[in-house]
Amino acid sequence: MKHKDHERFITSSFLNFFTHIIGFGFGLLIGISLTSYLSKTFSLNFQIQQFLLPSLGAKPQLSPPLSPPPPSIIPITSTNVSVLVSNNKTKVASNTNEKRVIKKSKTRKGLSDFLEPPIAMHDMSEEELLWRASMVPKIQKTPFKQTPKVAFMFLTKGAVLLAPLWERFFKGHEGFYSIYVHSEPSFSETVPQSSVFHDRRIPSKEVKWGENSMIEAERRLLANALLDFSNQRFVLLSESCIPLFNFSTIYTYLINSTKVYVETLDVKTNVGRGRYNSNMMPQIDLSQWRKGSQWFQIDRELAIEIVSDELYFPVFKNHCNPPCYSDEHYIPTMVNIKFLMRTASRTLTWVDWSKGGPHPSKFIRPDVTIDFLKQLRHGSSCDYNGQTTNICHLFARKFTPHALDRLLRFAPKLMQFN
Numbered sequence: 001m002k003h004k005d006h007e008r009f010i011t012s013s014f015l016n017f018f019t020h021i022i023g024f025g026f027g028l029l030i031g032i033s034l035t036s037y038l039s040k041t042f043s044l045n046f047q048i049q050q051f052l053l054p055s056l057g058a059k060p061q062l063s064p065p066l067s068p069p070p071p072s073i074i075p076i077t078s079t080n081v082s083v084l085v086s087n088n089k090t091k092v093a094s095n096t097n098e099k100r101v102i103k104k105s106k107t108r109k110g111l112s113d114f115l116e117p118p119i120a121m122h123d124m125s126e127e128e129l130l131w132r133a134s135m136v137p138k139i140q141k142t143p144f145k146q147t148p149k150v151a152f153m154f155l156t157k158g159a160v161l162l163a164p165l166w167e168r169f170f171k172g173h174e175g176f177y178s179i180y181v182h183s184e185p186s187f188s189e190t191v192p193q194s195s196v197f198h199d200r201r202i203p204s205k206e207v208k209w210g211e212n213s214m215i216e217a218e219r220r221l222l223a224n225a226l227l228d229f230s231n232q233r234f235v236l237l238s239e240s241c242i243p244l245f246n247f248s249t250i251y252t253y254l255i256n257s258t259k260v261y262v263e264t265l266d267v268k269t270n271v272g273r274g275r276y277n278s279n280m281m282p283q284i285d286l287s288q289w290r291k292g293s294q295w296f297q298i299d300r301e302l303a304i305e306i307v308s309d310e311l312y313f314p315v316f317k318n319h320c321n322p323p324c325y326s327d328e329h330y331i332p333t334m335v336n337i338k339f340l341m342r343t344a345s346r347t348l349t350w351v352d353w354s355k356g357g358p359h360p361s362k363f364i365r366p367d368v369t370i371d372f373l374k375q376l377r378h379g380s381s382c383d384y385n386g387q388t389t390n391i392c393h394l395f396a397r398k399f400t401p402h403a404l405d406r407l408l409r410f411a412p413k414l415m416q417f418n
């Protein structure tokens, strides 16, 4: 169309010439006012604009100009360029050399940049973090290959007390796991660069035992771990947890599992149903109320449901406060209502409640024997992907640092580390 106009322009009468000049002048006027309007309106959005309109930005370079170009066409072209790429760096260049404009503008990165997980410590607010973590790609098939990873999320007060054992556990399996640590904001410790825990602390807030700040911290850990698209399984651990098997056994067990591991017990006594509050209606009724271990092992789908839950979370914040302990009821109840078919209704973290009371037994040095660890590894049977197995627990708690030297001694042989 334009090309034809141009031919006519060369061969036709003065009348046509003037019509064209007027038309063009009008166009130029619109162009200029549009430029100044757009550059005002969109100057803040420049980065986004540039990202969203890559083909437009590159256009002047790709399509050859009309031949031969009347000198007056050039301002229009550079006008378009400065609309699309209207930062001050390029404006200067647009008068001189357009090719340089494109090269000098911020280098566009493709998918690899998008997939790169952010560093654990970031400056997103809680609201920003949860929103970003809740993203789900609508196209299921991924146009790239990624090794699925297991996210090990440590919810601690201070240091990961049994870190030397975990270091041994992770050694040699880089690329198959990610680590996240949520600890008290007041805690400060420099983790050596050689450690797997180096730079793995996430922006954390104070956590009070048994209060809602606990489930907030769990959601915060999940949200941070979700930012890495390759994380496919999510394991919540405390500073007193130990692994009962080597990395490859635990990895395969989790990645290959058809179920998630959230305990959903209907405990009819005062430490179960007794903690239900009828103000939780209509979102949660008594028959739906469940109790379970805080220490879950879940998949990406459920992790996204938890961080984006706006229905049950506020109910717990408002109506489940000590002696209602939300960390024992929030995820179990939500899973029972919405995802019951997806859970094995058990936890993979062994713990000893046999002595009663609000806290489970702690294990110190003399407790750690080969027989005891064998019992934890294979002492029971359960269902795994429709088959009976004698591996029912992959992790155990609560172990104190006094147990560490024995664990380090027994682990290589018994648990076949390395």
Ligand SMILES: *[C@@H]1O[C@H](CO)[C@@H](O)[C@H](O)[C@H]1NC(C)=O
Residues within 6 Å of the ligand: 059, 060, 076, 077, 080
């Ligand atoms: C410049 O903008 C005009 C009007 O929006 C458009 O018709 C023309 O194709 C653009 N030129 C380039 C090189 O993008």
Ligand SMILES: *[C@@H]1O[C@H](CO)[C@@H](O)[C@H](O)[C@H]1NC(C)=O
Residues within 6 Å of the ligand: 088, 089, 092
């Ligand atoms: C470009 O912007 C920077 C900061 O935004 C400013 O300091 C600089 O003077 C500007 N340069 C031009 C040529 O407008």
Ligand SMILES: *[C@@H]1O[C@H](CO)[C@@H](O)[C@H](O)[C@H]1NC(C)=O
Residues within 6 Å of the ligand: 251, 252, 255, 256
């Ligand atoms: C999962 O199980 C299949 C078949 O049982 C096996 O081929 C595959 O290697 C397992 N995946 C992992 C991560 O071990």
Ligand SMILES: *[C@@H]1O[C@H](CO)[C@@H](O)[C@H](O)[C@H]1NC(C)=O
Residues within 6 Å of the ligand: 245, 246, 247, 248, 249, 415, 416, 417, 418
């Ligand atoms: C891990 O332990 C299993 C037995 O639980 C063993 O068969 C396997 O060889 C061990 N893997 C490595 C890498 O040592």
